[in-house]
Amino acid sequence: MASILGLSALFVCFPFFSSSPFRHSFTLSSCLQSRADIPSATTWDPPSSMTTGLDQVWARTLQENPNWSDDKNWIMDQLIANNGSINYCVRWNTAAHKSTASDRTKIEAGLQRSLKKWFDTLVGFDGFPLTTLAVKVVGYATKDKSMIEGDTSAIDVYTTVDADGVPECDPRCYRAAHLDGDLSGCPSGAAGRYDISLWLDESLEGQNAGYGYNWGEELAPDYVLDNLDTENIHILQHEMGHGFGLLDFYDWVPEGQTSFVMMAGSAMEVTEFDAWMLRDWWRRLKAVRRW
Ligand SMILES: [Zn+2]
Numbered sequence: 589m590a591s592i593l594g595l596s597a598l599f600v601c602f603p604f605f606s607s608s609p610f611r612h613s614f615t616l617s618s619c620l621q622s623r624a625d626i627p628s629a630t631t632w633d634p635p636s637s638m639t640t641g642l643d644q645v646w647a648r649t650l651q652e653n654p655n656w657s658d659d660k661n662w663i664m665d666q667l668i669a670n671n672g673s674i675n676y677c678v679r680w681n682t683a684a685h686k687s688t689a690s691d692r693t694k695i696e697a698g699l700q701r702s703l704k705k706w707f708d709t710l711v712g713f714d715g716f717p718l719t720t721l722a723v724k725v726v727g728y729a730t731k732d733k734s735m736i737e738g739d740t741s742a743i744d745v746y747t748t749v750d751a752d753g754v755p756e757c758d759p760r761c762y763r764a765a766h767l768d769g770d771l772s773g774c775p776s777g778a779a780g781r782y783d784i785s786l787w788l789d790e791s792l793e794g795q796n797a798g799y800g801y802n803w804g805e806e807l808a809p810d811y812v813l814d815n816l817d818t819e820n821i822h823i824l825q826h827e828m829g830h831g832f833g834l835l836d837f838y839d840w841v842p843e844g845q846t847s848f849v850m851m852a853g854s855a856m857e858v859t860e861f862d863a864w865m866l867r868d869w870w871r872r873l874k875a876v877r878r879w
Contacts, residue, residue, distance in 0.1 A: 612836060614796040614823055614853040626860045629713050632871055634864045641842030645865055646872075649835060656833060657876040661764040661802045663831040664873055666783045667707070669763070672718040674703065677746075677757035679787040680730040682809040687728060689738030694816035696725045699786060702824045706832065709863035714871050715879070726782055729755035744776050754789070757782055764803065784831065788812055800827025820857035825849050829862065833869055 634642055649656060666674055676699055680687055700723035710716040727744040728736050736745050750756045759765050761774035763783045774780045785804035792798065792808035799806040805827035815821045829850050830836075837851040847854045848861040855862075873879075 611799050612797060612823075612826060612830075612852050614826075626709055626858070626863045628709075628711070629863075629867065631714055632867065634867075635860070637844050638861055638864055641845050641861065642864055642868055644842045645835065646868055648840075649833070652835060653833070657873060659802065659833075660767050662833050662869075662873070663703075663706075663784070663802060663828070664833075664870065665877075666763065666802075667718060667721075668877075668879060669769075670783065672720050673722045673724070674784060675782045676723065676725045676804075677727045677729060677762075677782040677785045678725055679755050679757075679785050679789075680728055680735060681754050682788055682790040682793070683731075683735075684790060684793065685788075685809050685813055687730075687736045691813060691816060692725065692728075692738075692743075695786070695812070696723065698812075698816055698818075698821055698824070699723045699725065701819070702821055703828055705820070705825055705858040706828060706862075706866060709858065709866055710870055713867050715874060716870055717879070725786075726780055727757040727761070729757045731755055744780055754787075757785070786812075796823065798823050798827045800830035802831045802833075804831065822849060822856045825858055826852055829858075829866075832866055834862070834865055 663674070676696075678687075678692075678695065700721065703723055704721050707718075707721045711719055725743065727746060728740070729746040729748070730736055731747065731749070733745055733747060744757065744761075746755065746757050748756060748758065758775060758780070761771060761776065761780040761782055763771070763781055766773075771778060771781050784802070787804060787806040788809040789806055790809060792806065793810055795808050796811065797808070798811075805824055807823060807827065811823060812821070826849050834850050841851065842861075845851070845861050848859040849855045849857060850862055850865065
């Protein structure tokens with residue numbers, strides 16, 4: 589289990605250590621920069637300052653995940669299968685916070701805003717067929733329904749738990765468990781389908797840390813709730829990057845790079861280097877999947 593550095597920790601342009609797979613700690617750097625303006629691209633033509641680094645990243649990807657294309661549930665797969673629609677289940681595993689209707693609206697908007705930072709880098713690039721992203725939260729899972737306050741008529745509220753006792757939405761509605769597309773067992777029908785989860789877990793309360801993969805993002809409840817109005821919820825963006833297959837960079841740095849969101853703590857938002865790593869995944873996955 590990783591140790592977690594607090595915000596007051598080291599001020600360098602380089603984060604440290606990792607830990608157990610998929611756990612990501614964030615030591616915020618003093619040299620964070622805004623990189624919001626990412627030039628769009630239509631073909632594989634990264635800036636020359638990035639080409640060596642991108643080659644290194646892909647070589648490392650093959651090392652860390654040699655079966656990279658066998659997994660049919662990357663966020664890219666979800667986007668293509670659903671024509672740009674991504675449905676979320678929120679796993680409310682915290683007794684310290686109640687879910688208000690107002691916060692639920694903001695959580696849905698925050699997921700849309702954050703995933704769109706990644707999505708927009710693909711629009712118009714190398715045959716990527718989508719221009720519109722539609723993120724919707726279709727369900728909340730909780731141990732106690734009274735934690736989900738206000739009008740819940742537009743969502744499914746589940747009180748079932750997984751094998752570890754963590755609330756989860758109905759697996760019969762989870763796309764990854766039904767990659768043949770048959771969700772006929774989902775009690776609320778096609779509208780109840782979810783592709784991915786946002787998991788707020790009390791074990792992470794107070795920590796700048798998270799987990800992410802193509803099942804979703806696990807974050808600290810207070811971090812999410814305190815940042816609902818933040819334009820760039822950078823830990824969420826980072827964990828979403830793992831859902832696309834992107835790596836961590838705790839023990840090495842691609843040549844010429846100092847600041848990008850997948851290098852935890854070195855950037856506060858998706859940067860151009862992150863965009864090119866994602867575009868690299870798109871062109872390679874497109875070829876394998878024959879999209
Ligand atoms: Zn990470």
